[in-house]
Structures are given as structure tokens and as C-alpha cells.
Amino acid sequence: MKIVTQVKLMPEADHAAALSLTLRTVNEAANWASAVAFERGVPREYELRKHTYAELRSRGLGAQAAQHTIKKVRDAYTTLKANIKAGNLGKPGSKRRTRAGTKPVLFRPEAAHPYDDRCLSWQYDAQTVSIWTTTGRIRNIPFVCSSDALKLLREHRQGESDLIERDGVFYLVAVCDVPEAEQYEPDGFIGVDLGIAGIATASTGYKAAGRGLNRHRRRQLDLRRKLQAKGTKSAKRRLKNRRRKEQRHAANTNHIIAKTIVTEAERTSAGISLEELKGIRQRVRLRKPWGHLPAGGWGRVALHSWAFAQLGDFIVYKARRAGVPVVFVDPAYTSQQCSECGHTDKKNRAGQAVFTCRNCGVVAHADRNASRNVARKGEAAWTAGRESRVPATP
Template identity: 65%
Template sequence: MKQVVVVKLLPDADANAALAATLRVCNDAANRLSELASRGDEPPTRANLQRLAYQDLKSRGLSAQPALHVIRKVADAYSALRATLRAGNLGKPGSKRRRKAESKPVVFRSDAAQAFDDRCLSWQVNAGTVSIWTVHGRLKGIRFAGGPDQVKTLREHRKGETDLVHRDGEFYLIATCEVPEAELIDPVGFIGVDLGIVNIATTSTGIRLAGRGLNRHRKRQVELRRRLQTKQTKAAKRLLKLRSRRERRHAANTNHVIAKRIVTEAQRTGRGIALEDLRGIRDRVRLRKPQRVTLHSWAFGQLGAFIDYKARRAGVPVVFVDSAYTSQECAQCHHIDKRNRPNQAEFRCRSCGVVAHADRNASRNIAARGEAAWAAGRESRVPAPLRGCRM
């Protein structure tokens, strides 16, 4: 199982300047190669780009391996663009947005991330230092800072490339690790997890996570964004970017805490975890404008990915089930009726008369579907995360 570990570099002034210059040179070269690729007749594959510009990149101060990484970065960017166009995420053929994306070369920021392999960057984990190639020569003994769990994961499982990232004036290394999965237990049952807006996660065992405090935080952030967006000044736009990153970090931290608690409960009781398959929910549901903001303001997909990878490390089975009618079905008699849900918090079955908390009832339905799916031997439909889960 692939996982990424993020650590902060602590370079001195000279090393800081060398790292900044390295990112600038690599991304300038990537932009030049992107322009050539957009004007060329051949598809911008790695092989074609290497034949086109390998020697030119080396003449611009890049060594062999960094030059190859720049070529791969450009080729991957165009592959991602083609996939985005095929998926229709940039509009229909002929639309203004799509024509703009197709007519211009892919552009890389001057401080965009750059990948390094073990020839360009080596780790001395026990010493807490790294050695890295730069355009000003190889820098040795650059210290990095990370938590005990991060250092342990790096020492035991690091394998693959490392990205050099510049963010908010600091340099970070994002290392790929190959973490082994634990052997799956034979579950005695399943914990159903209902994901929602008022309560981020409610389990069939009675655990209700997040809720009022987190929703107050989300509303406060929406109001702050609204005030800054109305100003339309450079300072306001700069603050919006900072707040956006802060909100993402807060959401990721909260999702980590929720996921850890759910997985720990499942591991302690010897159960599996059943989750709703919520892929495409934003396209399926029909909501009023104020409700759309609430739905889009939390990373439910990220929470599901966190639960999945933590469960795999703990040997806990995870099953993704169909989410249809879980909020309208009675967990007692399985009668389905839209009127069973008179309001957001309450469930009243019109067949057997059971009264329950709506989220708890839905989580029991999810647990039952998870048990049925596991018993039938069907594969869990696990959405593949777009980015690695960070420690």
C-alpha cells in the first residue's frame, strides 16, 4: 500500500537559495518543453519528448536524471489534460473553456514541485538529514523535521520518488513509502458508518462524531471567505489563499481523527467497516444554493480514503455499499418510504412504528448491507484516492 510522508526541510540561507534556483530552472525547462510539445505534430509522450529535448535540457544545466524527470512531468501533465478532456470536465467540444485549454500549452509555476529519485536525493534517516542534487551542486547534510511516526515510516518503508515542494516560503519533502498491509481478520460483524453534514460520521454502534462545533467552524469559514471575496483586493486574495490552505489542513486533521477512532473501534471489537459509496453524489443530488455550499464544504471522499487506508494497515475489512435509500429504509422491518424521514434528525417508520435517530438508523442499514456484501463474497468498491494519504 502506497503512502506518503511529508517532512519539513531546515536549510540554511545558501541551501535555501540553491533549492529555489533548482525549482526555478526545472520549471523554466518544463515550460519551454511544454511549448515545444504543444506546437509539435507528434503526441507528447515521454519517448517523443525525450527525443525532442533531452540534449537541450542538459545544455540548460540539468543533469541526466533531473532532465528525465522534467520530461516525465511534462508528459504526465499532457496525459492528465487529455484524460480531463475525455471526461468532459472542461466542457463540451467547442466550448470556450475547452478551446482555451486545448489551444494553450500547459504552464508550470516557477516554484512547482519537482520529483527526485534515489540518484538525486538520498536519505540519512537516523541522522535526520538528506543529500540532494541542485543546479549549484549537491547539497549534503540538510536537516529535516518530522514526527516520530513519520521518521519510523521513512526508516522502515520508504521506497520510490521524493517530491521537493515549496510552500509558504518553506521547503518540504514528500516521500513515497510502500507500507505493508496487515492480514485481514475474519469479522464477526460490520460497523456501518453514515456520513453526513450535521454529523460528519455516525456509526451503528452509537458513536456520533463531529457535529455542532465543527459545523460552527465551517459556517464561520464561509462567512470569512464571503467578506474577503467582496473586497477584491490583492491583500484579500492573498488571505483567501492562506485561509484555503488552513481550511484544508483543518479538514484533513479532523478526518484523520474521525477515521482513526472508527478503525480503532472496529479493530477492538473484531468487526469490519461498511461505508456508503458516495462517488458522484455532488452530480446526483439536487439542492438549493445554500445547501450546495454546505455539501461541497467537506471532503467526504478524503474521509473515506483515510478510513480505508487506516483499516488496511490494521487488517480491518472495508466494504463500500450502495447508498440508495439508506436514509429512508427502516433498519428494523426494512420498509422504505420517503415519509419515514419527517425531518433531518428523526426517523419514524410508517410500517412498524420504530422511532430512532435518522443517522443511527441509516448506519444500521449500511452495516447490514456490508455484512450481506461480505457474505456474498463481492469485492468492495473502493474509490482510488487522487493523491496519497499523508501522515
């Protein structure tokens, strides 16, 4: 299982200038190579290398840096083609899709650049790196990270690492190949219902309320609007400094939620049943005000900028590291079906938070009821999958 680990570099002023110059040089060269690829109909990597390698070397790139630049360009066009085919850039004839397909791919001056072990070496005991730049190799650049990240790097780092610059700060993002734990036979399943008012509600009783995070995000949205309305240099500087703050806050919250759910599943030897995320924004609607989430502008922002996929990915990779089985189920009618008697009726959902069964009269929290239905579906899916692998009796 491949995961990434990020460390922060702490270079001196002259070393920081060299790293910045290197990123700008390789990305300027990548833009030139991208124009060549576009003019020649995006040839294969080997053919593109014949047309660009000598020029890239003359621009000050080392042999490995030139090779990585060519591969980065070719990979960018492969990704663009896949996005167009999947419809991620709009329908045929749309402005966005037309614009993307009628001009070369461009790379930002501070865009990430890959390094392999020939261009980058790690000294874990000293917590330093030695890295190639266009002005020569720089040695003993300190880096900082958590103790867990350092252990992960020391034991499992493998393959390339990307150098990136964010607001004048340099980071290395390293790929680690972590072995998966052996999956155990689950004793039941924990269902997880995803939503807006409650980010994640588990059938065990755990609930990650979305009220605090939504309140934080709304404050950030209001602050951005005020700063954008001012339009002064200081306001733009503050916007730049805060632009990733909400993203980091949400990612940290998702990490905490995922770790809590996986730890509980591992402790009880249970599996985890998750909703299929495809079409979740069509299933979760804001037709009426939901308590602290008014319908309209903010409700739509909360719905369409919610990190559903990120939370699901965090749960899956943490579960795989712990050996916890995970299944995905169709969440259809889980919010309308009674987890006690199985009666399904649209009228059972009395409100956003209240579930009242019209058949047996049970009253429960709507998200808790849905999570129990998700758990039951997960157990049925796991059993069906196990039975399908049992050879038929002759």
C-alpha cells in the first residue's frame, strides 16, 4: 500500500534561493517541452525525449532532471486525456473542454518536481537531505516532521519524492510502500452514515458533529468575502496566507474521525461498512433549512465543498494498515428504512434529525438509524462475498 509523507525543509537563505531557482528553471523547461509535445501531437515519451533532451540539458538541467521533466510533461498529457475522456472537463463543445484541448499544458513556476535517489538522498539520523539544484548539489539541508512520519520514512520510503514550494516554504513529499496487515474475519460490522449536519455517524453511537466545523468554515468564508471586498495589498496578503487554512483544518478533522472509527472497529474485531460515495451530492439535498445550516448560498457551499471522498479514503487506508475489513454498500433507502422492523417509507423521516417508524412506532436519531441499516447491508455484502468464493459441492 502506497501512502505519502510530507516533511518541511529548513534551508538557509542562499539554499532557499537555489531551490526556488531550480523549481522555476525546471518548470520553465517543462513549459517549453510541453509546447513541443503539443506541436508534434503529443508523441510517446521516447520520441519526445529525442526532440527535447538536448535542449533541456543546455538549459542547465542535469541528466536525471531532464528525464524527469520529460516524463512529467508526458504524464500531464496522459492525465489531461483521461480527464477529457471521463468528462471531468465538461461536455464536448464546452468552453473549458475546448480551452484545455486547444493549447499546451502549462506548469506553474513553483509546481512540484520529482526527485529520485540519484538526485536526492536522505540522512534520517541527522534529519537532513542532500538535493540536486541547478547551481549544484546542496548538502545537509535540515527537515522537520513528526516522529511517526520519520519512522515511516526510515522503514518504508520507496521511489520518488516531490519538491514543492508553498508561499516561500519548501516541502518534500515522499512515497512510502507500507505493507498491509493481514485482514481478520470480522465479528459484525460498524455502519458509517455520512452527512452534513453530522459528518459521520457510526452504528456504535459515535457521532462526529459537523456543527463546529461548519461554524469554522462559515467564519472563514465571511472573512474571505470581507478581504476580497477591500482589495488592498494587505488584504490580498492575508488572503494568500489563509487560503489553505480551511483545507488543513478539514483534513485534520477527517483524520481524527477516521482514526476514531478504525480504532473502535479494531478494538471490537468488527468490519466497517461505508456508503458508496458516487452520487452523494445528488442524494444529500438542502431543500429546506437544516437547523444551523440555512438553505441557499451557505448550504450549497457546505454541501459541494465537503470532503466526502477524503474522509472515505482516510478510513480505507487506515483500515488497511490495521487489517480491518471494509465494504462499500448502496445507501439507497437507508434513511427511510426502519432498522428495527425493516419498514421503508418516505414519511418515516419526520425531520433532518428525527426518525419515526410509521409501522412499529420506534423513534430514533435519523443518522443513527441510517448507520445501523448501513451496517446490516455491509454484513450481508460481506457474507455474500464469502459465500461466492466457496466452491460448489459436487
